[in-house]
Amino acid sequence: MKIVLTVATLLLSCIAILAGCSATPVKPGGSQQGEFREFPKSVDVVRQAAVNALVVNGFEITKSESFYVEGYRPRTWGFFCTPGGETSGIWLEQAGPSLTKAWISTAISSLGMLCQKDWSAAIVTEMENTLNSQK
Amino acid sequence: MHRICYSLVLLIALSLTSCSSQSRYTMLVPTHLSKPSNCDVEVFRTGQPTKQFVRISRIDVHIERTYFIRTNFDDVLPKLKKEACESGADAIIEIQELSTNINLDETNIFHITAIGIKYQQ
Numbered sequence: 001m002k003i004v005l006t007v008a009t010l011l012l013s014c015i016a017i018l019a020g021c022s023a024t025p026v027k028p029g030g031s032q033q034g035e036f037r038e039f040p041k042s043v044d045v046v047r048q049a050a051v052n053a054l055v056v057n058g059f060e061i062t063k064s065e066s067f068y069v070e071g072y073r074p075r076t077w078g079f080f081c082t083p084g085g086e087t088s089g090i091w092l093e094q095a096g097p098s099l100t101k102a103w104i105s106t107a108i109s110s111l112g113m114l115c116q117k118d119w120s121a122a123i124v125t126e127m128e129n130t131l132n133s134q135k
Numbered sequence: 136m137h138r139i140c141y142s143l144v145l146l147i148a149l150s151l152t153s154c155s156s157q158s159r160y161t162m163l164v165p166t167h168l169s170k171p172s173n174c175d176v177e178v179f180r181t182g183q184p185t186k187q188f189v190r191i192s193r194i195d196v197h198i199e200r201t202y203f204i205r206t207n208f209d210d211v212l213p214k215l216k217k218e219a220c221e222s223g224a225d226a227i228i229e230i231q232e233l234s235t236n237i238n239l240d241e242t243n244i245f246h247i248t249a250i251g252i253k254y255q256q
Contacts, residue, residue, distance in 0.1 A: 003137065052161075055195045056233070056246055060157060074155040078201030081238040084155065115238055 022072055023107035025089035034105030035120045039131055043067065043092050046100040046131065050090040053126035057119050059088060067092045073119070081115030088119050102127070153204070158196040158214045160222040160251065167191060167223040176219045177226035178212070184226055184254070192222035192251035199244050206245035208232060215247060224251030 028034025039046050043066070050069045051061060059071025068091055075084035086106050093101040104120045177184070196211045196218065219227050229250040236243050 048161075052193070052195070055157075055159065055197065056248065058155075058157075058197050058199055058244060058246070074157075074199075076155045076199055076201050076242065077153050078238065078241045080241055081201070083199065083201070083238055083242050117237070 022085065022087045023109045025070065025087050025105045025107040027089070027091050028103045028105045032105065033118075034103055035124045036104075037102050037124055037127070038095065039100050039102060039127070040098055041100055041131055041134075042098055043094040043100045045134070046092055046102060046127070049127045049130040050092070050102065050123075052130055053123045054088060054090070056126050057088075057122050058084075059086075059119075062087075067094075078115075083115050085109045086116050086119055088123060090123070153201045154198065156196075156198040156214070158194070158218050160195075160218045161193045162191065162222060163193060163250075164189065164191045169223050170220045172217045172220050174216075174220035176216050176224060178216070178230075179226060179228045180208075180230055183228050184252075187255040188226070188228075188252040189255060190250050191253045192219070192224055194218045194222065194224075194227065194247075194249045194251055196247045197245070199242060201238075201242050203241055203243075205243045206234070208247070211245065211247050215249060219249075219251045222251045223253065225254045226252050228252055 026032050028036060047069060051064060054061060054069065054071035058073050060074060062072050063070035068089065070087065070089045073084040073086045075082055086108055088104065088106045091103040095101050104123050106118045106120050108116045194215060196214045198206045198211060200206055215227060227249045231248045233246040
């Protein structure tokens, strides 16, 4: 029974570590890959679209600041993969009364990186869908 | 005996982490009155009610499942209704479903976006 408890504790600890690991996204530019878009909308409108885009792609919102939004995809466990663990950041800059620049990048954590993906393009697509439908 | 125990512990641990779900609502109006989370809310999968209404909330429900388990609308309906009630909505309209499979189709991603509405008296 003692062995079972030890194994269970170790297993749950490993899961907790896996679930807790995350990487920090870096603003695209230079050698740092990511997406860049300009939206003819105010920064408030683009920020809300950014939050919605993260949520639609399965991210939990971890930071929502005036000019920065960040989300983390919770991990799940599978036969072949442990999807999740990515962190995406969206940087915003008000370039005019109704013009906002947005940079999007996704950081992949070291554990289970083969099953993780770069969600930046999917996030941009969802932001564009939301903002285009608001015309 | 030990092998059975190990297998059981492993299965329980894996089943605990084979699904992730999240749900939320965002208000589209400045103020709202929440209802009990088990309130009676109408669901319009297609069409709209004939009564006059105001769009008051955006509702998102997201479920990811591994082990080739799929999610359908009925699985997310309780969460959808709960979020609608908490946002103070009388009904749900404009339901959009998004279902995709990743990682050799092992993982199913299911997302619902909907609009919560309040009837006008």
